[in-house]
Amino acid sequence: MQKNHLRTYGNSRRYITNSERIWAQLDDPDFQKNVDLYVLQESTERERVSTQIKDTSDRIASQTRRPLRLSVSKKKDRSGVPPKEPVVLIQTSSRRESRENRDKKKKRDEFYSKKKTETHAYVKAEKENLVLAGSRPRIAHFDIPVVQRCKTVSQSTSKRHVKLDDLLRFLHQDAALPFKSYIEPFQKWIRKIGEATYSEVYEVHTRRRLVWKIVPFLKKEQLRCIDLYNELRSTKTLGDLDGFVKMRRGVIVQGPYPRVLLRNWDMYKNKYGTQNYRPDYFDKDQYFCILQLEHGGIDLEHFTIYSWQEAWIVFSKVIHALAIAERRFEFEHRDLHWGNILVRRKQASTQQVIDLLGRVSLSNALDKTNSASTAAEGDIQITIIDYTLSRLRCTDGRILYYDFDDPEIFTAEGDYQFDIYRFMRDSIKLDWASFHPKTNVMWIHYLAYQLVHKKNLPIPKKDDESRENTFFKYFIKVLNVIRPGSNNSSRYKLNSAVSVERWISDGCHLPKTAEKKLLR
Template sequence: MEESPSPKNFGTWSRGMEQNYIVHDLSAILERWKISKHAIFASSKPLFDIMETPLVPSIHSYCSRSNNTLHNSYKTPEKDRGSAHSTRRTIPSGFTDNGLKNIVNETSIVTSFSKLSTEEPNDTIVPSLSGEAMTASSQLLLVCRQSAPITLAEAFSTYCKPESIVKLGEGTFGEAFRAGSTVCKVVPFDGTSLVNGETQKKSEEVLEEVLLCLTLNNLRSDRGDNVKENSCDGFIEAKDFWVCQGPYDPSLISAWEDWDAERGSENDHPNDFSSEQCYIVFVQGDGGRDLEKFALLDYNEARSLLVQVTASLAVAESACEFEHRDLHWGNILLDRDEMPNKNQTMTFTIQGKRMCTRTFGLNISIIDFTLSRINTGDAVLFLDLSADPALFEGPKQDKQAETYRKMKRITKDYWEGSFPKTNVVWLVYLVDIVLQKRYSTFTSKDDRELRAFKKRLASYDSARDCLADSFFSDLLSDEDTQPSSLLLL
């Protein structure tokens, strides 16, 4: 469970003669999240339904540009990730704020969070307004259905007993713990102290990351009569989000120290944070182990990995112009069914066409959207990587570093734009990883097919194009079991 480092220095936007600040119009991000007078939820529904009712405008956040830079190193090929020291920027559509204060006072967001009640609307969750604007931190509380932060102990007690918490991993920005059947990522934000040598994320960045996760969560497969134009289960399931404040709970400290004693943590001890530190807790499904640590059994599992990642990216491209932009082997989780068989399938829908793919009992989940680019419908969320030249200075011949440089050439440093070919270069990287692992069960014929597939990938402009490749033709079918290579071309 790793994350891309947060930007250390902010970029600059110019408006006329005004310079040296950046505006986060977070209200535009929230425009399409459904508002209703009654809190309705069911465990089978997505966390949010993207609708058309606007929310409140945010107070613009003006951030001065810093000249700080951060050294970016790669310990081993594909081992360490490039850091993103740029600023996530939001490009909003037009937005009017007339009368929105009344809308917010009278309504509440429709979610499927386990913390909600289905009986009566909860008006107390709406944070107080100042005029017609809310701060990013207030909007974050609103999206998380909270009137105020809670403690980490209160958040974790929702999913398990304190003594059962186990640390699973760590990243630049925080820690990952198993809590019952969920994985909880704890990320500090809005503090003044450094976290593992990095500047803490701001409320604006956390809010955008939450909303990006929710947009992808809304792609989860059709259930009941809710038929979607595009759907898949290839992105990690977001189950909950909590805004917390206060010291680390002793149960988390114990789990952290157990990990440290066994493996040696590279992160700062959680006791270093102040007693007033704020955290966001991302509660996710358990996707298994990352590809770096997961051993594929055979060539069929390798093809299953490639087709599921490709299909997931293709669906997200079609639905919301999604580009992951950091899909290294630490950001793909894999889990194997207890009794796998060659006839197991995964279903997805792309542009209204219902498709199936054979999985051979392997299930994948894509994680970590820190560098991702997405169009929510009213706002484009992206990270301006042009402010982080160190990201593109990794060692030559390193597959991950070379992939960042390929993205830079594709986008020409215009990171706001839609360039689905960035997904293709990560698929090329993924084929390289499979070849590099040199699984003993692979035959020379398997290697030749993978290398031929990699060569063909270079001619495609999107993951959707890649999905039509003959490499997947015997894995994919539509509801009438017709070969997908004919259906997608």
């Protein structure tokens, strides 16, 4: 079992289990080592099973100091084979049923009912455009923590109740389509290319090269309609902007997971391994949403960057895309790790390849320490994806946002990415619905950090006067100035992607004009 009950997905970069649920096969040695569970035999009689479960649960609860629920299930395991041994579902409750909690809940309920009238009035006013962005009514006269106050307002602004019908209507469907027959015509062109937190990602290469993200939703432990609605609507809205993924279509289907996809899933697993369960455990009436997106390239984590100049091009293009989205939609990505930035090199024409080869060998001959400048600005394209945690204001005024109600998001350790969630929380003070472009600056800092420290680019020598060193110096300057909590950041008023972009195009306050020119 992993630290913090953390389940990582796709390339080990995501947290999460919503309610800290862990499926454990009892014969998994790691599991036994850590939790020391009994192996329950098929033959064990009912009564003994429940005694064993009770003992185990008491023991684990006293070790972990968290309430525990254990139950036995014979659900199929990852490979689809029903387990020989019973499987124990361990659920450590993330909410303590303490009196303190009950009191808090009561207080919150009272608060919500008191605020109902005021909230309705606010929503009405907002609809009639009487309330301007950023001028939300302050609700300061109740003796209630800030967190709860903000939440009341924000929930009202984004109409949290989205039902299946709303989703179908949004996608212009009368009903869900049968999964199997929807997939059939595409079966020759489908192959699995990746894994997402709640879903599987396939490439469908017909006339166009598309990516299908197939997301189960609606049931317990799955995405809620509101989350899916937000993702679909954000993707549709942002798709008009350069640098954001374009959605061709969204379709809701229903039915068991089709065989052709399972075959693909197995092939992928044999080749690359997997961190997901084989998707054959869904019920027959399971709903899925297929997001059909344009292929944006390879995620930045796996994309090879050859020079500091290329790194800078990627970096400035992401900032530019963010700045435009900030202006147009008060957009904050809030989860811009390097798995959510796709990069692609434009296919070079034969002439360009010849030029490039010439450039490489020439620069190598001239300067052995200087890695070749391999890309011009137009050669590299970036695409930002995955708006599950994002915040934006649509043109009709509706605010889409995620309320970050999984405490696990903030407890993960081991990568700078996880610090950013905590920085955001501390800066936003849980007012997730409002516009805080500062979060984009935090992710820009993360991006600079990853490019400088994680892409294995050679560090230029101090006295190196090449362009490469100049780009490297820009990165160092950016890292120092926009570091979360740094004084410089407030001195230069760098509190949005818009301001960072302006600051960069002004030369980052670096002295030499010659160097500044490179940035324009």
